[in-house]
Amino acid sequence: MYSSLIRWSFVLCLVLFSDCKDLLELSAIVPRYAKLGETVVLKCNHTVVENQLYKVQWTKNGDKLFQYIRGRVPPYINHTIPGAKIDWGQTKPSELALMDVQHDASGQYACTVTTESPIYSKTSESHDLTVIKIQSTDPTIEIFKEVFNVGDILDATCTSGPSKPVPEITWLVNGRRPPDTYMKPIVKTALDSASAMRLTFPVSDKLGAEVHLTCLSTIPGFINHKADYHDYADYRTTSIIVSVAAKSEPVTAGCGKEFISIVVVAVTAAAAVVFKT
Numbered sequence: 001m002y003s004s005l006i007r008w009s010f011v012l013c014l015v016l017f018s019d020c021k022d023l024l025e026l027s028a029i030v031p032r033y034a035k036l037g038e039t040v041v042l043k044c045n046h047t048v049v050e051n052q053l054y055k056v057q058w059t060k061n062g063d064k065l066f067q068y069i070r071g072r073v074p075p076y077i078n079h080t081i082p083g084a085k086i087d088w089g090q091t092k093p094s095e096l097a098l099m100d101v102q103h104d105a106s107g108q109y110a111c112t113v114t115t116e117s118p119i120y121s122k123t124s125e126s127h128d129l130t131v132i133k134i135q136s137t138d139p140t141i142e143i144f145k146e147v148f149n150v151g152d153i154l155d156a157t158c159t160s161g162p163s164k165p166v167p168e169i170t171w172l173v174n175g176r177r178p179p180d181t182y183m184k185p186i187v188k189t190a191l192d193s194a195s196a197m198r199l200t201f202p203v204s205d206k207l208g209a210e211v212h213l214t215c216l217s218t219i220p221g222f223i224n225h226k227a228d229y230h231d232y233a234d235y236r237t238t239s240i241i242v243s244v245a246a247k248s249e250p251v252t253a254g255c256g257k258e259f260i261s262i263v264v265v266a267v268t269a270a271a272a273v274v275f276k277t
């Protein structure tokens with residue numbers, strides 16, 4: 001009932017007006033990332049009813065990739081798809097299933113829908129698909145000591161496992177992302193499919209006696225603190241705990257000099273950088 005209503009208003013609209021963009025709505029539903037070897041289903045989500053649908057065509061980076069024409073025998077042309085094979089079992093007029101995807105299948109996909117009578121075409125926006133080779137190992141953290149005094153410079157490096165594209169690395173200190181100025185990407189020779197990030201900052205007693213350092217190595221890069229591993233196409237993490245030594249100034253009862261030195265330490269610590277919450 002509802003679909004025949006859409007159909008008739010669509011036909012009427014085409015007859016009376018030249019611009020029916022509001023009635024023919026379409027969008028290409030393309031997953032942003034796919035893992036090497038996976039099957040991905042690209043959907044051309046449109047409002048054209050089946051018996052008004054004449055043609056559905058997919059393009060990749062602007063080149064014709066796949067075409068369905070209703071009534072033609074066979075209705076599909078057996079195109080060669082760069083970096084994938086068509087999964088005929090899951091392919092439908094408005095759904096293109098690509099199996100065993102390889103890096104060459106990465107690109108911008110869009111679909112065009114054509115109605116039968118009168119003939120009218122509309123093309124969706126294009127969407128990126130990136131085929132990724134996920135990391136085979138967790139990232140590794142290198143650090144030269146695990147006990148720090150307040151004011152020491154903590155210096156640690158995290159290196160990802162290999163992947164394509166290379167993952168992005170973010171450090172979390174006690175679960176929070178430190179300011180960008182504390183993190184520097186480092187280039188390691190012969191590191192063509194991995195990435196590395198150095199973290200350096202002065203240790204403040206505001207961090208507590210135990211500091212949790214976490215390295216996230218993800219595709220795409222850090223999203224936000226609320227994101228969990230489901231929100232990433234590839235997610236690997238490694239954590240360590242370092243300790244901050246208790247202050248070692250000897251306190252002698254009644255000795256004013258020691259008291260002053262403790263006050264100085266406290267003021268210095270308060271001036272040290274405190275991570276934004």
Ligand SMILES: *[C@@H]1O[C@H](CO)[C@@H](O)[C@H](O)[C@H]1NC(C)=O
Pocket residue numbers: 025026027029045046047
């Ligand atoms: C498909 O298109 C309809 C109408 O334009 C829209 O309401 C719906 O959200 C789309 N579905 C998806 C999964 O994007």
Ligand SMILES: *[C@@H]1O[C@H](CO)[C@@H](O)[C@H](O)[C@H]1NC(C)=O
Pocket residue numbers: 074076077078088
């Ligand atoms: C397309 O080609 C493949 C392999 O060459 C074949 O298995 C399949 O049946 C063909 N499909 C169509 C619709 O022609």
